[in-house]
Amino acid sequence: MRKLIAAINMTLDGFCNHTAMIADDEIHQHYNELLSNADTLIYGRITYQLMESYWPSVVKNPTGNKPMDDFAVLIDNISKIVFSRTLKNVNWKNTELKKEIIKEEILELKHQAGKNIFVGSPSLIVALAQLDIIDEYQLAVQPTILGTGLPLFKNIRDRVDLKLLKTKTFGCGAVALYYESTKECVHHENR
């Protein structure tokens, strides 16, 4: 069974705001490796639209920055699922639109052969965390206090206990924290 991994950037005070993030070559290379080990990305509407509005244009008109251009090609080619009740259609290639989050559907996706599934939207990470189906969290803490914004863990109702797997420190001062979910129901099937 493949893993469902929540991967997201946040500031030290726990906000998600892509404009506050450092995205240097080392960070892009990190995400390129991550995407190379994935074959499905799951997004909510807001993050999806942010990605759709930017990366396809980089594929068409490369920036000249290799790690960034490589990332654009990787994210363009990978299978994407976007969950939204309001979107009517999606224009990005390899993208499937779904209206409802159905736990069984996502579990079935996990049972299919293939590489890891990544979820990268704040609201969706919280929704899937509450369904107990996230196997791993990769939180990249940026060296910034933002003061205000969209809190990542706003709507967590039930406490989630995690096990620290490792940390990875970047030259820019970002620190990626890798956690495994300790919920038994997620893991006993494949270990």
Next chain:
Amino acid sequence: MTPYKLLASNVWLVGGAKLTKDLIRLNLADEIRQSILPIMLGDGISFFDQIEKEQALHLKNVTAYKNGMVELCYEIKK
């Protein structure tokens, strides 16, 4: 420079969250040591709640402990 900062070599600001926030806002704090526990809680008192100030940091040190706690040590950029 405040009298306290002149007198002492290091002042450990123990807390709480409100006082910490004020001293960061007043540009008096020099360093932040934040320990992250491996738990998602969903509510409680946020360490940086209502700070309403953007502040760049310089990462000095990362220490991971066996119990899953990660201590992040930052210098506050002035």
